[in-house]
Amino acid sequence: xxxxxxxxxxxxxxxxxxxxxxxxxxxxxxxxxxxxxxxxxxxxxxxxxxxxxxxxxxxxxxxxxxxxxxxxxxxxxxxxxxxxxxxxxxxxxxxxxxxxxxxxx
Amino acid sequence: xxxxxxxxxxxxxxxxxxxxxxxxxxxxxxxxxxxxxxxxxxxxxxxxxxxxxxxxxxxxxxxxxxxxxxxxxxxxxxxxxxxxxxxxxxxxxxxxxxxxxxxxxxxxxxxxxxxxxxxxxxxxxxxxxxxxxxxxxxxxxxxxxxxxxxxxxxxxxxxxxxxxxxxxxxxxxxxxxxxxxxxxxxxxxxxxxxxx
Numbered sequence: 001x002x003x004x005x006x007x008x009x010x011x012x013x014x015x016x017x018x019x020x021x022x023x024x025x026x027x028x029x030x031x032x033x034x035x036x037x038x039x040x041x042x043x044x045x046x047x048x049x050x051x052x053x054x055x056x057x058x059x060x061x062x063x064x065x066x067x068x069x070x071x072x073x074x075x076x077x078x079x080x081x082x083x084x085x086x087x088x089x090x091x092x093x094x095x096x097x098x099x100x101x102x103x104x105x
Numbered sequence: 106x107x108x109x110x111x112x113x114x115x116x117x118x119x120x121x122x123x124x125x126x127x128x129x130x131x132x133x134x135x136x137x138x139x140x141x142x143x144x145x146x147x148x149x150x151x152x153x154x155x156x157x158x159x160x161x162x163x164x165x166x167x168x169x170x171x172x173x174x175x176x177x178x179x180x181x182x183x184x185x186x187x188x189x190x191x192x193x194x195x196x197x198x199x200x201x202x203x204x205x206x207x208x209x210x211x212x213x214x215x216x217x218x219x220x221x222x223x224x225x226x227x228x229x230x231x232x233x234x235x236x237x238x239x240x241x242x243x244x245x246x247x248x249x250x251x252x253x254x255x256x257x258x259x260x261x262x263x264x265x266x267x268x269x270x271x272x273x274x275x276x277x278x279x280x281x282x283x284x285x286x287x288x289x290x291x292x293x294x295x296x297x298x299x300x301x
Contacts, residue, residue, distance in 0.1 A: 027141065042160070045133055
């Protein structure tokens with residue numbers, strides 16, 4: 001029962017990380033992320049839009065089988081956000097341990 | 106549900122959002138349908154995999170603060186702004202002169218109303234003071250110019266009476282006009298500045 005707000009924050013990082021491995025498009029991202037976490041297309045869409053507005057990724061279109069496919073690419077800013085997130089992991093795991101120990105003294 | 110049905114239902118449920126945003130969303134989901142069909146899924150299956158348009162719309166409106174922020178992040182096209190300013194300037198001979206005319210009319214009405222009140226006041230003073238003077242004259246010549254002096258005294262007192270009446274009218278009329286002005290000014294301020 002992950003809090004949707006928290007999940008959204010983590011999903012942002014997941015998307016950026018997936019893009020680190022290479023540019024990707026909507027459906028591919030959905031497939032890659034679904035392997036790790038339960039996510040639907042409709043939850044993904046606003047996150048992608050927010051990342052674009054923040055400048056963490058950029059969008060471009062490529063022709064594919066007679067239609068246009070939207071590709072996403074991570075930016076330098078996006079990479080720096082990922083690093084920031086990884087750095088904050090110590091803080092997060094520290095709090096998690098604190099919470100868990102508080103319940104089983 | 107086939108893709109056209111899905112698309113039109115989603116579009117209907119997203120009414121209220123800016124056109125550009127709705128188009129973008131429909132494109133996003135159309136692409137997902139295409140990709141799934143490319144993998145071999147049938148159209149109905151691909152559409153079903155997206156979920157119900159109703160649920161999608163619910164998620165969209167739930168995420169609205171984010172989308173609103175996205176819209177705010179995009180700078181409004183400067184071209185539009187320039188066009189608006191240009192139109193305002195070009196049209197100014199018309200709307201500007203109309204505005205000036207309107208203000209002039211309003212001022213004229215206000216001035217006339219106050220002039221009326223002042224006129225009443227002047228009349229009150231004139232009748233009152235004049236009446237006093239005449240009455241005094243009547244008193245002074247009471248013995249020497251009797252019975253004319255009685256007439257003069259009476260006339261003077263009548264004039265004072267009229268002056269008092271006019272005085273009351275001026276007072277109430279002036280007070281009412283003042284109250285009206287205050288109310289109108291307040292309403293005007295609210296109308297101009299109240300939209301915050």
